Amino acid sequence: MTALPSHTDKKLGLVIDLDTCVGCHACVTACKGWNTQNYGAPLSDQDPYGKPSGTFLNRIHSFQSQPETGLARTTHFPKSCLHCDDAPCVTVCPTGASYKRVEDGIVLVNEDACMGCGLCAWACPYGAREMDQAAGVMKKCTLCVDRIYNENLPEEDREPACVRTCPAGARHFGDLGDPTSAVSLLVADRGGVDLMPEQGTRPVNQYLPPRPRDTIADVMTGDEDILAPFLAPVAEDPKGFLGWLDRALEKL
Protein backbone atom coordinates (compact mmCIF):
# COMPACT_ATOMS: atom_id res chain seq x y z
CA MET A 1 0.00 0.00 0.00
CA THR A 2 1.08 3.54 -0.62
CA ALA A 3 0.04 4.59 2.86
CA LEU A 4 3.07 5.86 4.76
CA PRO A 5 4.26 3.81 7.75
CA SER A 6 3.36 5.46 11.08
CA HIS A 7 7.00 5.18 12.08
CA THR A 8 10.14 3.54 10.74
CA ASP A 9 12.61 1.57 12.86
CA LYS A 10 15.54 3.37 11.34
CA LYS A 11 15.84 6.56 9.27
CA LEU A 12 18.69 5.91 6.88
CA GLY A 13 19.72 9.00 5.01
CA LEU A 14 22.44 11.40 3.95
CA VAL A 15 23.98 14.42 5.60
CA ILE A 16 25.40 16.82 3.02
CA ASP A 17 28.01 19.35 4.04
CA LEU A 18 27.57 22.49 1.94
CA ASP A 19 30.74 23.93 3.48
CA THR A 20 32.90 21.11 2.17
CA CYS A 21 31.36 20.27 -1.21
CA VAL A 22 33.64 21.46 -4.01
CA GLY A 23 31.14 20.87 -6.82
CA CYS A 24 33.22 18.27 -8.66
CA HIS A 25 30.18 16.17 -9.70
CA ALA A 26 32.03 12.92 -8.84
CA CYS A 27 28.98 11.79 -6.84
CA VAL A 28 26.76 12.41 -9.88
CA THR A 29 28.96 10.19 -12.03
CA ALA A 30 29.34 7.49 -9.38
CA CYS A 31 25.58 7.46 -8.83
CA LYS A 32 24.80 7.16 -12.51
CA GLY A 33 27.47 4.48 -12.93
CA TRP A 34 26.21 2.28 -10.11
CA ASN A 35 22.52 2.75 -10.71
CA THR A 36 22.61 2.28 -14.46
CA GLN A 37 24.27 -1.13 -14.06
CA ASN A 38 22.47 -2.52 -11.04
CA TYR A 39 18.90 -2.46 -9.64
CA GLY A 40 16.10 -1.63 -12.09
CA ALA A 41 15.94 -0.07 -15.53
CA PRO A 42 19.19 1.61 -16.65
CA LEU A 43 19.42 5.41 -16.48
CA SER A 44 19.08 6.30 -20.15
CA ASP A 45 20.42 9.30 -22.05
CA GLN A 46 18.70 10.91 -25.00
CA ASP A 47 20.45 12.51 -27.98
CA PRO A 48 23.88 12.56 -26.28
CA TYR A 49 25.65 14.20 -29.24
CA GLY A 50 22.88 16.66 -30.12
CA LYS A 51 20.74 18.29 -27.42
CA PRO A 52 21.65 15.94 -24.59
CA SER A 53 19.40 15.07 -21.70
CA GLY A 54 19.23 12.06 -19.43
CA THR A 55 18.09 10.54 -16.19
CA PHE A 56 20.09 11.31 -13.07
CA LEU A 57 19.25 10.50 -9.45
CA ASN A 58 21.63 13.06 -8.04
CA ARG A 59 22.44 16.50 -9.42
CA ILE A 60 24.67 19.35 -8.25
CA HIS A 61 23.29 22.86 -8.47
CA SER A 62 25.45 25.88 -7.65
CA PHE A 63 24.06 28.98 -5.96
CA GLN A 64 25.39 32.45 -5.27
CA SER A 65 24.39 34.08 -2.01
CA GLN A 66 24.85 37.79 -1.44
CA PRO A 67 24.97 38.81 2.23
CA GLU A 68 23.93 42.30 3.43
CA THR A 69 27.56 43.42 3.42
CA GLY A 70 30.67 41.94 1.85
CA LEU A 71 31.21 39.77 -1.14
CA ALA A 72 28.90 37.11 -2.54
CA ARG A 73 29.86 33.48 -2.07
CA THR A 74 29.27 30.36 -4.11
CA THR A 75 27.78 27.19 -2.66
CA HIS A 76 27.71 23.88 -4.49
CA PHE A 77 24.48 22.15 -3.70
CA PRO A 78 24.08 18.38 -4.24
CA LYS A 79 20.45 17.27 -4.36
CA SER A 80 18.95 13.80 -4.42
CA CYS A 81 15.93 12.14 -2.78
CA LEU A 82 15.59 13.25 0.86
CA HIS A 83 13.66 10.08 1.89
CA CYS A 84 11.04 12.23 3.65
CA ASP A 85 9.08 10.96 6.66
CA ASP A 86 5.95 12.55 5.15
CA ALA A 87 6.78 11.68 1.56
CA PRO A 88 4.05 13.20 -0.66
CA CYS A 89 5.33 11.15 -3.62
CA VAL A 90 4.27 7.91 -1.91
CA THR A 91 0.66 8.68 -1.06
CA VAL A 92 -0.25 10.03 -4.52
CA CYS A 93 0.86 6.82 -6.29
CA PRO A 94 -2.20 5.04 -7.73
CA THR A 95 -0.55 1.67 -8.44
CA GLY A 96 1.30 1.01 -5.18
CA ALA A 97 4.67 1.23 -6.94
CA SER A 98 5.93 3.95 -4.59
CA TYR A 99 6.54 2.95 -1.01
CA LYS A 100 8.50 3.81 2.11
CA ARG A 101 10.17 0.89 3.88
CA VAL A 102 9.21 0.31 7.51
CA GLU A 103 12.56 -1.24 8.37
CA ASP A 104 14.84 1.63 7.34
CA GLY A 105 12.72 4.47 5.92
CA ILE A 106 14.10 4.26 2.38
CA VAL A 107 11.61 5.49 -0.27
CA LEU A 108 11.63 3.19 -3.28
CA VAL A 109 9.80 2.59 -6.58
CA ASN A 110 8.76 -0.93 -7.58
CA GLU A 111 9.30 -0.61 -11.31
CA ASP A 112 7.21 -3.71 -12.02
CA ALA A 113 4.14 -1.85 -10.74
CA CYS A 114 4.88 1.69 -12.02
CA MET A 115 2.63 2.86 -14.87
CA GLY A 116 4.65 6.00 -15.59
CA CYS A 117 1.94 8.58 -14.85
CA GLY A 118 4.47 10.99 -13.37
CA LEU A 119 2.22 12.17 -10.53
CA CYS A 120 4.84 11.34 -7.85
CA ALA A 121 7.35 13.59 -9.62
CA TRP A 122 4.77 16.40 -9.54
CA ALA A 123 4.20 15.80 -5.82
CA CYS A 124 7.91 16.04 -4.93
CA PRO A 125 9.04 19.62 -4.14
CA TYR A 126 12.72 18.74 -4.57
CA GLY A 127 12.79 17.35 -8.09
CA ALA A 128 14.11 14.05 -6.75
CA ARG A 129 12.16 11.84 -9.16
CA GLU A 130 12.75 11.64 -12.89
CA MET A 131 10.82 9.54 -15.39
CA ASP A 132 13.23 7.57 -17.53
CA GLN A 133 12.42 8.48 -21.12
CA ALA A 134 13.49 5.09 -22.50
CA ALA A 135 11.94 2.79 -19.89
CA GLY A 136 8.85 4.91 -19.12
CA VAL A 137 9.11 4.25 -15.39
CA MET A 138 9.94 6.54 -12.50
CA LYS A 139 13.54 6.55 -11.26
CA LYS A 140 14.79 7.87 -7.95
CA CYS A 141 17.62 7.55 -5.44
CA THR A 142 17.48 4.12 -3.74
CA LEU A 143 20.09 5.13 -1.16
CA CYS A 144 22.00 2.35 -2.95
CA VAL A 145 19.86 -0.25 -1.21
CA ASP A 146 21.71 -2.83 -3.33
CA ARG A 147 25.07 -1.75 -1.84
CA ILE A 148 24.42 -0.95 1.81
CA TYR A 149 23.19 -4.48 2.70
CA ASN A 150 25.29 -6.26 0.05
CA GLU A 151 27.48 -8.87 1.71
CA ASN A 152 29.25 -9.58 -1.58
CA LEU A 153 30.92 -6.18 -1.31
CA PRO A 154 33.86 -5.41 1.00
CA GLU A 155 32.53 -3.75 4.16
CA GLU A 156 33.95 -0.32 3.31
CA ASP A 157 31.93 -0.30 0.08
CA ARG A 158 28.60 -0.90 1.87
CA GLU A 159 27.50 2.72 1.64
CA PRO A 160 25.86 4.70 -1.16
CA ALA A 161 28.04 5.18 -4.25
CA CYS A 162 27.91 8.98 -3.91
CA VAL A 163 29.20 8.84 -0.33
CA ARG A 164 31.88 6.28 -1.17
CA THR A 165 33.24 8.35 -4.04
CA CYS A 166 33.12 11.89 -2.61
CA PRO A 167 36.75 13.10 -2.56
CA ALA A 168 35.97 15.99 -0.21
CA GLY A 169 34.12 14.01 2.47
CA ALA A 170 31.09 16.23 1.99
CA ARG A 171 28.57 13.37 2.09
CA HIS A 172 27.80 11.27 5.15
CA PHE A 173 25.54 8.21 5.41
CA GLY A 174 23.90 6.81 8.53
CA ASP A 175 20.83 6.39 10.71
CA LEU A 176 19.30 9.79 11.42
CA GLY A 177 16.67 8.14 13.63
CA ASP A 178 19.35 7.24 16.20
CA PRO A 179 20.35 10.39 18.13
CA THR A 180 23.71 8.85 19.06
CA SER A 181 24.78 7.98 15.51
CA ALA A 182 27.72 9.81 13.96
CA VAL A 183 25.47 11.55 11.42
CA SER A 184 22.99 12.68 14.10
CA LEU A 185 25.82 14.12 16.21
CA LEU A 186 27.21 15.89 13.14
CA VAL A 187 23.80 17.43 12.40
CA ALA A 188 23.46 18.59 16.02
CA ASP A 189 26.99 20.02 16.05
CA ARG A 190 26.73 21.91 12.74
CA GLY A 191 23.08 22.96 12.89
CA GLY A 192 21.78 20.80 10.04
CA VAL A 193 18.58 21.97 8.35
CA ASP A 194 15.61 20.65 6.34
CA LEU A 195 15.10 21.89 2.78
CA MET A 196 11.76 23.67 2.18
CA PRO A 197 10.41 23.03 5.68
CA GLU A 198 7.21 24.90 4.72
CA GLN A 199 6.28 22.02 2.43
CA GLY A 200 5.79 19.80 5.49
CA THR A 201 7.62 16.81 4.05
CA ARG A 202 9.88 16.24 7.10
CA PRO A 203 12.93 15.18 5.08
CA VAL A 204 15.36 12.67 6.59
CA ASN A 205 18.40 13.99 4.66
CA GLN A 206 19.96 17.01 6.36
CA TYR A 207 22.04 19.86 4.96
CA LEU A 208 24.89 21.44 6.92
CA PRO A 209 25.02 25.18 6.11
CA PRO A 210 28.33 26.76 5.02
CA ARG A 211 30.40 27.90 8.00
CA PRO A 212 30.71 31.69 8.51
CA ARG A 213 33.60 33.31 6.67
CA ASP A 214 36.69 34.21 8.69
CA THR A 215 37.33 37.80 9.71
CA ILE A 216 39.84 38.87 7.05
CA ALA A 217 38.26 41.78 5.19
CA ASP A 218 37.54 41.61 1.48
CA VAL A 219 40.36 42.57 -0.87
CA MET A 220 40.76 46.36 -1.35
CA THR A 221 38.31 47.25 1.43
CA GLY A 222 40.13 46.83 4.72
CA ASP A 223 43.31 47.56 6.58
CA GLU A 224 44.06 43.90 7.03
CA ASP A 225 44.85 43.40 3.36
CA ILE A 226 48.65 43.44 3.23
CA LEU A 227 48.64 44.53 -0.43
CA ALA A 228 46.36 47.51 0.12
CA PRO A 229 49.14 50.12 0.55
CA PHE A 230 50.72 49.06 -2.75
CA LEU A 231 47.48 49.16 -4.65
CA ALA A 232 46.49 52.70 -3.70
CA PRO A 233 46.69 55.28 -6.55
CA VAL A 234 50.23 56.74 -6.68
CA ALA A 235 49.47 60.34 -7.76
CA GLU A 236 46.03 61.83 -7.08
CA ASP A 237 46.97 65.15 -8.78
CA PRO A 238 49.53 64.67 -11.58
CA LYS A 239 52.12 67.36 -12.16
CA GLY A 240 54.66 68.14 -14.93
CA PHE A 241 54.27 66.60 -18.38
CA LEU A 242 51.57 64.12 -17.24
CA GLY A 243 49.72 66.96 -15.57
CA TRP A 244 49.81 69.01 -18.80
CA LEU A 245 48.69 65.95 -20.84
CA ASP A 246 45.84 65.30 -18.38
CA ARG A 247 44.61 68.92 -18.64
CA ALA A 248 45.03 69.00 -22.43
CA LEU A 249 42.99 65.81 -22.87
CA GLU A 250 40.30 67.15 -20.51
CA LYS A 251 39.87 70.22 -22.77
CA LEU A 252 39.43 68.26 -26.00
Added chain:
Amino acid sequence: MHPAPSVIIFSSLSGAGFGLLFFLGFGFPTVTGWVAFVFYLIAYALAVGGLMSALFHLGNKKNAVKSYSQWRTSWLSREAWCAVAALLVMGLHAALQVFFGTTVAPLGWIGAILSLATVFTTSMIYAQLKTIPRWNQPATPAFFLAASLAGGALLSGNVDAALILMVVLGAITAWHWIKGDRRFAEAGSTIETATRLQGRVSLWEKPHTGENYLTHEMVYQIGRKHAAKLRVIALALMVVIPVAVLLIFGPHHMPAIVAVLSHLAGVLVQRWLFFAEAEHVVGLYYGAHGAKRAG
Protein backbone atom coordinates in the same frame (compact mmCIF):
# COMPACT_ATOMS: atom_id res chain seq x y z
CA MET B 1 3.74 22.87 -15.78
CA HIS B 2 4.03 21.40 -19.24
CA PRO B 3 0.59 21.55 -20.88
CA ALA B 4 0.46 18.01 -22.30
CA PRO B 5 -2.26 17.94 -25.00
CA SER B 6 -3.42 14.47 -23.92
CA VAL B 7 -4.17 15.61 -20.37
CA ILE B 8 -5.81 18.88 -21.47
CA ILE B 9 -8.06 17.08 -23.95
CA PHE B 10 -8.86 14.41 -21.37
CA SER B 11 -9.91 16.76 -18.62
CA SER B 12 -11.90 19.08 -20.91
CA LEU B 13 -13.79 16.46 -22.93
CA SER B 14 -14.41 13.93 -20.20
CA GLY B 15 -15.55 16.76 -17.92
CA ALA B 16 -18.24 17.73 -20.43
CA GLY B 17 -19.13 14.07 -21.03
CA PHE B 18 -19.61 13.32 -17.34
CA GLY B 19 -21.55 16.58 -17.00
CA LEU B 20 -23.95 15.38 -19.71
CA LEU B 21 -24.29 12.01 -17.93
CA PHE B 22 -25.11 13.91 -14.72
CA PHE B 23 -28.10 15.65 -16.35
CA LEU B 24 -29.25 12.50 -18.16
CA GLY B 25 -29.02 10.53 -14.92
CA PHE B 26 -31.27 12.95 -13.08
CA GLY B 27 -33.74 12.90 -15.97
CA PHE B 28 -33.15 16.36 -17.41
CA PRO B 29 -34.23 15.35 -20.01
CA THR B 30 -35.67 11.86 -19.53
CA VAL B 31 -35.04 10.22 -22.88
CA THR B 32 -35.73 6.80 -24.40
CA GLY B 33 -35.14 4.99 -27.70
CA TRP B 34 -33.18 6.65 -30.49
CA VAL B 35 -33.05 10.07 -28.82
CA ALA B 36 -31.49 8.43 -25.77
CA PHE B 37 -29.08 6.55 -28.02
CA VAL B 38 -27.75 9.78 -29.54
CA PHE B 39 -27.45 11.53 -26.17
CA TYR B 40 -25.58 8.64 -24.57
CA LEU B 41 -23.38 8.20 -27.65
CA ILE B 42 -22.22 11.82 -27.31
CA ALA B 43 -21.73 11.48 -23.55
CA TYR B 44 -19.74 8.25 -23.79
CA ALA B 45 -17.68 9.47 -26.76
CA LEU B 46 -16.60 12.51 -24.72
CA ALA B 47 -16.08 10.70 -21.40
CA VAL B 48 -14.40 7.55 -22.74
CA GLY B 49 -12.53 9.44 -25.47
CA GLY B 50 -11.11 11.69 -22.78
CA LEU B 51 -10.09 8.73 -20.63
CA MET B 52 -8.38 7.04 -23.59
CA SER B 53 -6.51 10.26 -24.28
CA ALA B 54 -5.22 10.26 -20.68
CA LEU B 55 -3.96 6.70 -21.18
CA PHE B 56 -1.60 8.00 -23.91
CA HIS B 57 0.06 10.15 -21.26
CA LEU B 58 1.37 7.08 -19.40
CA GLY B 59 4.96 5.93 -19.77
CA ASN B 60 4.21 2.28 -19.01
CA LYS B 61 0.61 1.58 -20.06
CA LYS B 62 0.65 -2.15 -19.27
CA ASN B 63 0.54 -1.38 -15.54
CA ALA B 64 -2.47 0.96 -15.84
CA VAL B 65 -4.78 -1.71 -14.38
CA LYS B 66 -2.77 -1.59 -11.13
CA SER B 67 -4.02 1.96 -10.61
CA TYR B 68 -7.18 0.48 -9.03
CA SER B 69 -5.22 -0.74 -6.02
CA GLN B 70 -4.46 2.41 -4.00
CA TRP B 71 -7.87 4.07 -3.54
CA ARG B 72 -7.23 4.51 0.18
CA THR B 73 -4.55 7.17 -0.38
CA SER B 74 -4.43 8.16 -4.04
CA TRP B 75 -6.87 10.53 -5.77
CA LEU B 76 -5.77 9.16 -9.14
CA SER B 77 -6.80 5.67 -8.03
CA ARG B 78 -10.12 7.01 -6.72
CA GLU B 79 -10.67 8.70 -10.08
CA ALA B 80 -10.13 5.39 -11.85
CA TRP B 81 -12.74 3.70 -9.60
CA CYS B 82 -15.28 6.52 -9.93
CA ALA B 83 -14.92 6.64 -13.71
CA VAL B 84 -15.50 2.91 -14.15
CA ALA B 85 -18.36 2.86 -11.62
CA ALA B 86 -20.04 5.88 -13.26
CA LEU B 87 -19.67 4.45 -16.78
CA LEU B 88 -21.01 1.01 -15.73
CA VAL B 89 -24.02 2.33 -13.78
CA MET B 90 -24.89 4.88 -16.44
CA GLY B 91 -24.33 2.22 -19.09
CA LEU B 92 -26.97 0.01 -17.48
CA HIS B 93 -29.30 3.00 -17.10
CA ALA B 94 -28.72 3.94 -20.74
CA ALA B 95 -29.27 0.37 -22.00
CA LEU B 96 -32.62 0.18 -20.18
CA GLN B 97 -33.70 3.54 -21.64
CA VAL B 98 -32.46 2.89 -25.19
CA PHE B 99 -33.51 -0.72 -25.70
CA PHE B 100 -36.41 -1.21 -23.28
CA GLY B 101 -37.82 2.30 -22.98
CA THR B 102 -37.66 1.88 -19.21
CA THR B 103 -36.34 4.54 -16.84
CA VAL B 104 -35.20 3.30 -13.43
CA ALA B 105 -34.85 6.68 -11.76
CA PRO B 106 -32.74 5.67 -8.69
CA LEU B 107 -30.21 3.97 -10.97
CA GLY B 108 -29.86 7.23 -12.91
CA TRP B 109 -29.41 9.22 -9.70
CA ILE B 110 -26.61 6.93 -8.52
CA GLY B 111 -24.95 7.17 -11.95
CA ALA B 112 -25.31 10.96 -11.95
CA ILE B 113 -23.67 11.31 -8.55
CA LEU B 114 -20.85 8.94 -9.58
CA SER B 115 -20.33 11.00 -12.76
CA LEU B 116 -19.91 14.20 -10.79
CA ALA B 117 -17.71 12.36 -8.25
CA THR B 118 -15.41 11.38 -11.13
CA VAL B 119 -14.94 15.04 -12.05
CA PHE B 120 -14.30 15.88 -8.40
CA THR B 121 -11.65 13.16 -8.05
CA THR B 122 -9.96 14.43 -11.24
CA SER B 123 -9.83 17.93 -9.80
CA MET B 124 -8.39 16.68 -6.50
CA ILE B 125 -5.44 15.09 -8.31
CA TYR B 126 -4.37 18.66 -9.04
CA ALA B 127 -5.74 20.45 -5.97
CA GLN B 128 -3.91 18.13 -3.53
CA LEU B 129 -0.42 19.12 -4.78
CA LYS B 130 1.23 21.51 -2.31
CA THR B 131 4.16 21.72 -4.71
CA ILE B 132 2.01 23.66 -7.21
CA PRO B 133 0.46 26.43 -5.11
CA ARG B 134 -1.71 27.76 -7.96
CA TRP B 135 -3.56 24.44 -8.07
CA ASN B 136 -3.56 23.89 -4.30
CA GLN B 137 -6.72 25.93 -3.55
CA PRO B 138 -10.49 25.26 -3.20
CA ALA B 139 -11.24 27.08 -6.46
CA THR B 140 -9.61 24.22 -8.39
CA PRO B 141 -12.30 21.58 -7.67
CA ALA B 142 -14.92 24.35 -7.89
CA PHE B 143 -14.00 25.23 -11.46
CA PHE B 144 -13.64 21.64 -12.63
CA LEU B 145 -17.15 20.91 -11.28
CA ALA B 146 -18.62 24.15 -12.68
CA ALA B 147 -17.09 23.51 -16.12
CA SER B 148 -18.44 19.98 -16.15
CA LEU B 149 -21.94 21.04 -15.10
CA ALA B 150 -22.06 23.99 -17.51
CA GLY B 151 -20.91 21.77 -20.40
CA GLY B 152 -23.38 19.08 -19.40
CA ALA B 153 -26.28 21.54 -19.19
CA LEU B 154 -25.43 22.92 -22.65
CA LEU B 155 -25.14 19.47 -24.24
CA SER B 156 -28.35 18.22 -22.61
CA GLY B 157 -30.31 21.25 -23.79
CA ASN B 158 -31.07 22.64 -20.33
CA VAL B 159 -30.70 26.19 -21.60
CA ASP B 160 -31.74 28.08 -18.46
CA ALA B 161 -29.43 25.98 -16.27
CA ALA B 162 -26.64 26.36 -18.84
CA LEU B 163 -26.93 30.16 -18.81
CA ILE B 164 -26.70 30.31 -15.02
CA LEU B 165 -23.93 27.70 -14.79
CA MET B 166 -21.80 29.40 -17.45
CA VAL B 167 -21.98 32.71 -15.57
CA VAL B 168 -21.07 30.87 -12.34
CA LEU B 169 -18.21 29.16 -14.18
CA GLY B 170 -16.93 32.53 -15.40
CA ALA B 171 -16.96 33.89 -11.85
CA ILE B 172 -15.20 30.83 -10.39
CA THR B 173 -12.57 30.92 -13.15
CA ALA B 174 -11.85 34.58 -12.42
CA TRP B 175 -11.61 33.72 -8.70
CA HIS B 176 -9.17 30.89 -9.53
CA TRP B 177 -6.97 33.26 -11.56
CA ILE B 178 -6.97 36.11 -9.04
CA LYS B 179 -6.31 33.83 -6.06
CA GLY B 180 -3.92 31.71 -8.13
CA ASP B 181 -1.70 34.71 -8.89
CA ARG B 182 -1.11 35.11 -5.14
CA ARG B 183 -0.80 31.47 -4.16
CA PHE B 184 2.95 31.07 -4.82
CA ALA B 185 3.82 33.91 -2.46
CA GLU B 186 1.30 32.63 0.12
CA ALA B 187 2.83 29.15 0.07
CA GLY B 188 6.09 30.77 1.14
CA SER B 189 8.60 28.71 -0.84
CA THR B 190 11.50 30.80 -2.10
CA ILE B 191 15.00 30.08 -3.36
CA GLU B 192 16.14 30.85 0.23
CA THR B 193 13.85 28.20 1.80
CA ALA B 194 14.82 25.79 -0.98
CA THR B 195 18.56 26.15 -0.28
CA ARG B 196 18.48 27.45 3.34
CA LEU B 197 21.44 29.68 2.42
CA GLN B 198 21.87 33.09 4.05
CA GLY B 199 21.58 36.38 2.16
CA ARG B 200 20.04 36.96 -1.25
CA VAL B 201 20.34 33.70 -3.17
CA SER B 202 20.41 33.25 -6.93
CA LEU B 203 21.22 30.33 -9.20
CA TRP B 204 24.84 30.57 -10.27
CA GLU B 205 25.10 27.44 -12.38
CA LYS B 206 22.58 24.79 -13.39
CA PRO B 207 23.48 21.15 -12.73
CA HIS B 208 23.82 20.51 -16.47
CA THR B 209 23.97 22.49 -19.69
CA GLY B 210 20.88 20.94 -21.29
CA GLU B 211 17.32 20.33 -20.26
CA ASN B 212 16.02 17.38 -18.25
CA TYR B 213 12.71 15.69 -17.42
CA LEU B 214 12.12 18.13 -14.57
CA THR B 215 12.70 21.28 -16.58
CA HIS B 216 10.60 19.96 -19.48
CA GLU B 217 7.74 18.85 -17.26
CA MET B 218 7.70 21.37 -14.43
CA VAL B 219 9.67 24.48 -15.30
CA TYR B 220 7.55 25.30 -18.36
CA GLN B 221 7.59 29.03 -19.07
CA ILE B 222 6.37 29.45 -22.64
CA GLY B 223 3.11 31.28 -23.18
CA ARG B 224 3.02 33.10 -19.87
CA LYS B 225 3.64 36.42 -21.64
CA HIS B 226 0.32 35.95 -23.48
CA ALA B 227 -1.48 34.82 -20.34
CA ALA B 228 -3.57 37.99 -19.96
CA LYS B 229 -4.78 37.85 -23.59
CA LEU B 230 -5.50 34.13 -23.34
CA ARG B 231 -7.53 34.68 -20.18
CA VAL B 232 -9.75 37.14 -22.05
CA ILE B 233 -10.06 34.72 -24.99
CA ALA B 234 -10.93 31.84 -22.64
CA LEU B 235 -13.65 33.81 -20.85
CA ALA B 236 -15.08 35.12 -24.15
CA LEU B 237 -15.27 31.66 -25.76
CA MET B 238 -16.32 29.79 -22.64
CA VAL B 239 -18.94 32.18 -21.22
CA VAL B 240 -19.60 35.44 -23.07
CA ILE B 241 -20.17 34.14 -26.62
CA PRO B 242 -22.35 31.10 -25.71
CA VAL B 243 -24.45 33.15 -23.27
CA ALA B 244 -24.92 35.93 -25.83
CA VAL B 245 -25.77 33.50 -28.65
CA LEU B 246 -28.35 31.67 -26.54
CA LEU B 247 -29.94 34.89 -25.26
CA ILE B 248 -30.11 36.54 -28.70
CA PHE B 249 -31.06 33.61 -30.94
CA GLY B 250 -32.91 31.43 -28.44
CA PRO B 251 -32.67 27.69 -27.91
CA HIS B 252 -32.63 26.53 -31.53
CA HIS B 253 -30.34 23.93 -33.06
CA MET B 254 -27.83 26.09 -34.93
CA PRO B 255 -27.24 28.65 -32.13
CA ALA B 256 -26.96 25.74 -29.67
CA ILE B 257 -24.23 24.09 -31.78
CA VAL B 258 -22.34 27.39 -31.98
CA ALA B 259 -22.70 27.83 -28.21
CA VAL B 260 -21.48 24.28 -27.45
CA LEU B 261 -18.45 24.52 -29.76
CA SER B 262 -17.49 27.96 -28.49
CA HIS B 263 -17.88 26.82 -24.88
CA LEU B 264 -15.76 23.69 -25.36
CA ALA B 265 -13.06 25.69 -27.17
CA GLY B 266 -13.06 28.14 -24.26
CA VAL B 267 -12.71 25.31 -21.73
CA LEU B 268 -9.73 23.97 -23.73
CA VAL B 269 -8.03 27.39 -23.62
CA GLN B 270 -8.77 27.70 -19.90
CA ARG B 271 -7.40 24.22 -19.26
CA TRP B 272 -4.26 25.01 -21.29
CA LEU B 273 -3.70 28.07 -19.10
CA PHE B 274 -4.34 25.95 -16.00
CA PHE B 275 -1.21 23.97 -16.87
CA ALA B 276 0.95 26.57 -18.60
CA GLU B 277 0.57 29.13 -15.79
CA ALA B 278 1.13 26.67 -12.94
CA GLU B 279 4.48 27.17 -11.18
CA HIS B 280 6.08 24.14 -9.50
CA VAL B 281 8.31 24.90 -6.51
CA VAL B 282 11.11 22.74 -7.98
CA GLY B 283 11.60 25.62 -10.45
CA LEU B 284 13.28 27.47 -7.56
CA TYR B 285 16.25 25.08 -7.85
CA TYR B 286 16.49 26.04 -11.52
CA GLY B 287 16.38 29.80 -10.99
CA ALA B 288 12.70 30.19 -11.97
CA HIS B 289 9.92 32.16 -10.24
CA GLY B 290 12.30 34.94 -9.18
CA ALA B 291 9.50 37.51 -9.35
CA LYS B 292 7.27 35.43 -7.04
CA ARG B 293 9.08 36.31 -3.82
CA ALA B 294 6.91 36.40 -0.72
CA GLY B 295 6.32 39.85 0.75
